[in-house]
Amino acid sequence: MLQLPAPAKLNLFLRILGRRADGYHELQTLFQLLDYGDTLTFSLCEAGKIRVDAGALKIPLEDNLVYRAARLLREQSLNHNRKVPGAYIRLIKHLPHGGGIGGGSSDAATTLLGLNHLWQCGLSIDALAELGRQLGADIPVFVRGRTAWAEGVGEKLTPVATLKRHYLVVSPGCQVRTANIFCDPRLTRDSPPITLAALREKLRSEKALSEEKRQIFPGNDCQTLVEHLYPEVRDARVWLEQFAPAQLTGTGGCVFAAFHTACAASTVFAQLPGKWRGFIASGVPVSPVHQVLAKLTSSE
Numbered sequence: 001m002l003q004l005p006a007p008a009k010l011n012l013f014l015r016i017l018g019r020r021a022d023g024y025h026e027l028q029t030l031f032q033l034l035d036y037g038d039t040l041t042f043s044l045c046e047a048g049k050i051r052v053d054a055g056a057l058k059i060p061l062e063d064n065l066v067y068r069a070a071r072l073l074r075e076q077s078l079n080h081n082r083k084v085p086g087a088y089i090r091l092i093k094h095l096p097h098g099g100g101i102g103g104g105s106s107d108a109a110t111t112l113l114g115l116n117h118l119w120q121c122g123l124s125i126d127a128l129a130e131l132g133r134q135l136g137a138d139i140p141v142f143v144r145g146r147t148a149w150a151e152g153v154g155e156k157l158t159p160v161a162t163l164k165r166h167y168l169v170v171s172p173g174c175q176v177r178t179a180n181i182f183c184d185p186r187l188t189r190d191s192p193p194i195t196l197a198a199l200r201e202k203l204r205s206e207k208a209l210s211e212e213k214r215q216i217f218p219g220n221d222c223q224t225l226v227e228h229l230y231p232e233v234r235d236a237r238v239w240l241e242q243f244a245p246a247q248l249t250g251t252g253g254c255v256f257a258a259f260h261t262a263c264a265a266s267t268v269f270a271q272l273p274g275k276w277r278g279f280i281a282s283g284v285p286v287s288p289v290h291q292v293l294a295k296l297t298s299s300e
């Protein structure tokens with residue numbers, strides 16, 4: 001049996017530059033990986049079977065990104081004349097879904113990485129990231145497993161060293177469908193592009209500031225629209241802003257704030273109104289799933 005984490009991400013900023021002919025949007029974002037997420041366990045079972053126990057996640061099997069990722073990897077292997085065994089996958093869900101923290105995408109990435117290991121498919125990270133991209137724009141960053149600056153539809157990734165931060169993430173309980181936000185004519189989709197050099201310069205200058213003056217990168221082009229459609233998202237952000245600058249992640253509905261210590265984040269978390277859920281996590285440069293897989297590989 002193989003047990004692996006599926007970490008959440010935050011979009012420390014999200015700029016939408018325009019819409020492509022295929023309807024997808026060109027964006028620029030900073031994906032911050034976290035040390036908190038779902039857990040998946042993988043065991044071998046009879047050939048040809050993919051069984052998924054999704055626990056509390058009540059969605060049809062065919063829609064579950066874990067199942068879809070496993071099926072895609074099996075098809076890919078069969079196309080290369082490699083028969084694979086079956087898999088029994090158990091998903092222990094901690095992350096709220098439809099939260100803009102990439103839970104489903106991360107589950108899919110961990111499935112690709114985990115089954116590639118268990119089934120000994122031998123696919124490279126590039127090949128797995130490409131398979132992930134076919135399932136969702138957010139999946140490649142989790143497959144590659146590095147906190148990264150992203151362009152294109154989110155698949156052109158450059159690892160970036162971010163400031164060490166502890167995050168309080170608040171879920172106001174609404175599930176936002178990403179497609180609905182991108183379809184809405186009111187969405188801001190004409191932000192001017194920034195350059196990776198400018199981002200790196202900003203990170204350098206933030207580093208030089210004293211601790212109290214450092215801020216998260218402001219701006220998420222989805223925030224105004226999402227808060228208009230889901231007033232509870234605005235309520236959660238305004239509540240969080242009593243303590244620190246706060247903003248939306250991805251297309252929401254979670255909002256987050258950055259703190260210099262885990263203790264400062266915990267103090268605010270303790271005051272979270274009972275109607276909302278949340279969690280505390282630290283930003284990490286390398287995904288926890290890659291850390292576990294690297295240990296496994298080195299001990300084999």
Ligand SMILES: C[C@@](CO)(OP(=O)(O)O)[C@H](O)COP(=O)(O)OP(=O)(O)OC[C@H]1O[C@@H](n2ccc(N)nc2=O)[C@H](O)[C@@H]1O
Nearest residue numbers: 023024025100136137138139153154178179182250251252
């Ligand atoms: C925009 C982000 C930022 O992180 O939002 P969140 O999902 O995290 O909230 C993601 O890249 C989302 O990635 P993901 O959730 O995997 O998106 P997909 O399943 O590929 O696409 C869902 C729908 O969103 C729209 N979409 C998605 C990504 C993109 N760059 N442009 C789009 O227009 C498309 O209409 C697509 O049908």
Ligand SMILES: Nc1ncnc2c1ncn2[C@@H]1O[C@H](COP(=O)(O)OP(=O)(O)O)[C@@H](O)[C@H]1O
Nearest residue numbers: 063064065097098099100101102103104105107
């Ligand atoms: N394993 C999964 N976990 C969560 N959501 C999933 C999963 N598989 C498919 N989904 C679908 O993907 C949608 C987006 O989920 P998620 O990735 O958690 O949110 P977001 O894209 O906002 O970060 C959910 O509303 C759900 O219908």
